[in-house]
Amino acid sequence: MNEITHQDAQRAAMLLMASIKSVAFYPQAHPAVRQPLDELAGIFNEMFQERSEIHLGVVEGVLFLGNNLFVAPNSSVAELAERLIEKGLFAMTIVAGVDAGDLFFFASLLARKNFPAGLVFEELSKKGVTAIKYGIDEERDENFAEEGDQAAVRTYHDALNAVRGTMKDIESGRIPASDRINEVVDNMVSLTIKDHTTLLGLAMIKDYDNYTFNHSVNVGILAVALAAYLGMDRETLCDTNTAGLLHDIGKIKIEKAILNKPGKLSGDEYEEMKKHVEKGAEIVKEMENIHPRVTDAVLGHHIKYNRSGYPEWARTRDFDQLAEILAVADCYDAITTLRSYNSPAPPKTALDVMRRVSGTSLNIDLVEKFAEMMGEYPVGTLVRLDSNEIALVVKPHPQESSEAAVKIIIDAEGNTLEKPRLVSLAGKDGGRYATIVALVDPLLKNIDVSRYFLT
């Protein structure tokens, strides 16, 4: 059975949200209502070709549809998640045969304010709608990702929330609580100690709508992975991870117009932007149970290896090595993320760029260690195999390690697989599944690499 694709799941969630909005204003026969509902019913029916029911709901704040988790949702999917949470509607089952009429009643009930899940399903049964049920009967959706991956995705989501919560505290004038951050750091560090590559794939999730949160979590992951690879102790790993999550927290105090400006910043604007390191350090310093070297690293993450960075007054000051680790992680995430003023670089190109600036911006040894950790074909690299398939590297060191793994996403005939196939290049019994022969540019193949790390 093929899994429901992320694209279809996202489209369904967006159509459901669009329907909820339009039923509040228009009658059932109006095209603004009819069209999204018809399309939604069509998508569900397609999905029912291969299954008899579909599960929809919210787990730990994350919307799921079938096996798809929306960890970094677009605004419409996030709105649907909020709507379901508000109603206490955490799990439901949609059964084969659901039609646009059923979905119309369902959307109308979800559109009503202060109308909890219990009442929604009471009304549905009064209307004779049996294809949308409350709860999930089965113990577990057989298509859910494996336990380890689930834990990683959940931790990633918790980290996003912890950063978001910290920023909210600052916005409302409070000293941010540190327990949320400390709790998630503890989990991230435990996962990293077990296997420093577990979270690396998640750092390839790029969410342009929530860049600051997403970037903070990615830098936290990359920094802690590097610290673990360098063999640092648990306490240092925790501080590195915390520093990564909080390194740009000072941006909350920078004017939004400057922060989100698509073009180049003017001289004055750049001066303002630079203040995020000092503002961030001030905030972190006030937080309870955060080690002073975290504050130090936040202050020094743009100081640069040759001390040509900022804050200018701190150029002659000693900084903890954490600041240099952060700079490496920060640089990698920035280069591999699509921003309005540059194009996303594949991981290997990012490493080349980092090598060019090592010795000036970045610490040479750390860049080399980072590149070594990422391996010959870093996580998130799209490759062609000698089997003529196109695959995405999801575990590093595919040439050397038996742990090496890729997801086949385009088969030898050039067809995109609906369900990517996870294989170990090393293969069983010491044989090889296939060998990587070339790098492939995801833009040329129109592949959004990041979505393959969510399921």
Ligand SMILES: [Fe+2]
């Ligand atoms: Fe920064």
Ligand SMILES: [Fe+2]
């Ligand atoms: Fe940053």
